[in-house]
Amino acid sequence: MSLTAFLSSRYAAFPSRDAIEMHQAAAFRRFRARAMPRSPFYRDMADLPLDRLPRMDKARLMENFSRVNTCGIDREAAFQAAIRAEGSRDFRPMIGNVSVGLSTGTSGQRGLFLATPRERRLWAAIMLGRFWPNLARPQRVAFFMRADNALYRSISNPLVRFGFFDLLSPFEAQIPRLAALNPTVLIAPARQLGLLAQMQAAGELALTPSRVISVAETLSPEDAQAIRSAFDRPVDQVYQATEGVLAMTCRAGNLHLNERWLRIDREVIDAETGAFCPIIHDFTRESLPILNYRLNDVLVPDPRPCPCGCASTRIARIEGREDDMLWWRSGRSRRMVSAEAIRTTIACLPQSLRDYRVIQQGEELHLWLEGAGVGADGALSTAFEDLAKRLDCALPRLVFHNGLPDERDEKKRRRIKVLPGAASLGPPDQETPLSDLRSGKTIPVVSRSAASSASPG
Incomplete structure (x- = not known):
């Protein structure tokens, strides 16, 4: 055998x-x-x-x-x-x-x-x-x-x-x-x-x-x-x-x-x-x-x-x-946004970037950027807006952070993930306080196509 x-x-x-x-x-x-x-x-x-x-x-x-x-x-x-x-x-x-x-x-x-x-x-x-x-x-x-x-x-x-x-x-x-x-x-x-x-x-x-x-x-x-x-x-x-x-x-x-x-x-x-x-x-x-x-x-x-x-x-x-798939609102339904689409959007930035994390929770998308060049937050906001338009869905509210989150308790690294409470095809899980995310400096950038303008799913 x-x-x-x-x-x-x-x-x-x-x-x-x-x-x-x-x-x-x-x-x-x-x-x-x-x-x-x-x-x-x-x-x-x-x-x-x-x-x-x-x-x-x-x-x-x-x-x-x-x-x-x-x-x-x-x-x-x-x-x-x-x-x-x-x-x-x-x-x-x-x-x-x-x-x-x-x-x-x-x-x-x-x-x-x-x-x-x-x-x-x-x-x-x-x-x-x-x-x-x-x-x-x-x-x-x-x-x-x-x-x-x-x-x-x-x-x-x-x-x-x-x-x-x-x-x-x-x-x-x-x-x-x-x-x-x-x-x-x-x-x-x-x-x-x-x-x-x-x-x-x-x-x-x-x-x-x-x-x-x-x-x-x-x-x-x-x-x-x-x-x-x-x-x-x-x-x-x-x-x-x-x-x-x-x-x-x-x-x-x-x-x-x-x-x-x-x-x-x-x-x-x-x-x-x-x-x-x-x-x-x-x-x-x-x-x-x-x-x-x-x-x-x-x-x-x-x-x-x-x-x-x-x-x-x-x-x-x-x-x-x-349960780590990103689902963004599209009318009264939701559309899956692949990790590949997120990675490609970030990889095409003209600004330098050493590493990143993308964490969705509810109707917020938290973007942790390490070694980001000047203007990376604005360029990334525009790029994600373009992605949402191509996919015919509403972009969640963007929240930017300098550096990376504390991952000492992470068993496996995932650059793109979803925390409980994020939009999904099923009922949302119990909410996790957003304070758990904020271990770095936050740059408040709100997308012009914020998800709050979308119809409820």
């Missing part, structure tokens, strides 16, 4: 949608016969169509964890094992031969994942098959993550030296060990890759990776360009959640859904762009079945065929979480 996974991940590509659907149908026949009967939760549902299985999300999966998993592991025992590992930073202990991991997620809600030896070998085969730079040479892998796990260490073998770099440890203190390792494969969230790229560009590091891989956070185009420039390498992406490896970049540099190992259906939230929330059916995760599982991430498909020749769904970009 591992050798097959390695070879297919490295060399095989689906030539058509029919080939993908035939492969998935066969895989699910095996999964229904082998895995579902071992799950107390699913054993009586093995003959149901996938879309008639109970709709899952993190909360419901965790509520039913003890009955869903096929390993007989109690939820509280798994939580205690994962929390002990988090506290001690010793991630070696397992429950039997099953590794247990804890995920807080972007929302902060706790989740668990399990990995059997077979699942760990499969994950390692997929990752090594896709990203091993040169089969003729040993590799050195540096992996920056919040938590270690036997799953990640499964890529270690006599030809791969694995180094885990703890994101909860002081970043600067780990640089000498990173320099000594001089990894051939560098894997980290976009924020850490950006910091390393800055050090590389400043001559404080001299790393020579053959592969640079962004994980865990949305990689913005400006970050990708800075990282690529610093390391003189394209930046690959692995879109992985607690629920599995959902997408990876191909050899042509485009992101594809991982349809060899998952079936991913779509719940479209914006008909114009085709933006959708993925509904996952995983036919490889037997320890903790992931079936009819809805993620609140928003993906934008790219209908163009990929030069790599693979027919797996191509993804133009990962917008972020569903």
